[in-house]
Amino acid sequence: MGEFELLDRIRARLPRPGPQVRLGSGDDAAITVPGGATATSVDALVDGVHFRREWSSLRQIGSKALAVALSDLAAMGAPAGEAYVVLGIPADLDEDGCVELLDGIAEVAEETGTTLAGGDVTRAPVLTLAMTVVGHAPDPQNLVTRAGAQSGDALVLTGELGGAAAGLLLLEDEARSPFVALSATNGERMHPLISRQLEPRPRLDAGRGLAAAGATAMIDLSDGLGGDAGHLARASAVGLRIDGDALPIEGGVTEVAMSAGRDPLELATSGGEDYELLATLPAARLAEATAGLETQGTKLTRIGAVVAGEGVEIRLPDGGLLEPRGFDQLG
Secondary structure, three states: OOHHHHHHHHHHOOOOOOOOEEEOEOEOOOEEOOOOEEEEEEEEEEEOOOEOOOOOOHHHHHHHHHHHHHHHHHOOOOOEEEEEEEEEEOOOOOHHHHHHHHHHHHHHHHHHOOEEEEEEEEEOOOOEEEEEEEEEEOOHHHOOOOOOOOOOOEEEEEOOEOHHHHHHHHHHOOOOOOOOOOOOOOOOOOOHHHHHHHOOOOOHHHHHHHHHOOOOEEEEOOOOHHHHHHHHHHHHOOEEEEEHHHOOEOOOHHHHHHHOOOOHHHHHHHOOOOOOEEEEEOHHHHHHHHHHHHOOOOOEEEEEEEEOOOEEEEEOOOOOEEOOOOOOOOO
16 A cells, blocks of 8 residues: 555545635645634544544444544534544555545545644554544634533533443443444444444534523533533533433433443533533523524533533532542543
8 A cells, every 4th residue: 555546546536625715635734714712623643542443444443433423513612624633554555445444534524514624644553533623603703612601500411421421331231232343344233222322423513502592601511411510610610510301312222231230310411422512502592503503403402501610510319429530531
């Protein structure tokens, strides 16, 4: 496999550039003319840490890499603009495999209107994908950070929790689980919880909808509700009080958790990789935000409130507290 031949094959499969891109992949650098404000995020996925090749097709790995990077833009309320891809290729991955990875990335790029504007390829000990994504807004005030939550705001969540963590449990113990992942060869249909783990999608439309409805702070749930809620609380210098009984748990999570000897609520709040959005907004705007997201087919649930103070409390139905925990990349 030659570097330049591979790059030529990749460029031939790229979606059409978006309106902000004057010069895309193929030169020494891309040229964009965004105007307004930009949001930029960098994310990396490494074999054995963020995915396992024996569980996933190469297309799925590529699609997940771009989807989880774009989730950071969703949390800012930014539409997708450009993506830049660095591919670290191990010795056992051939040119056709690299193209299959690119097809997964391009699939998500087409779905989200993202321009693949450039990147690089290099040899690496294990398969590695590093993604830089850029989103655009007319003005910085259109972008939502983690730092604007105010005491009295409603705390809301898109979608449902726990699906990705339960899917990971199924993948980790095939002897116990009757479900298998969809590979490039077996052709079997994935269980929905495994799909949540292997094929996440960013909540870009929901993020823009929440921003338009007046969201004061927002974060995507990559590392678990408990951990990510803590990031938002610290950035905003407030406390978050979460009603554990109000949390929307995805169907099937309870059964999978209990069969693995895990508490379902603990799994759903600490497992991570759901890529839902946690947001705060004035209580008076809650009905507007809920109705707006319903038109997109996205469920919005009020799960608590912002209070004066600090930290995160997850209150249980019996009056006790569940420790807010999340995934630590270096823990």
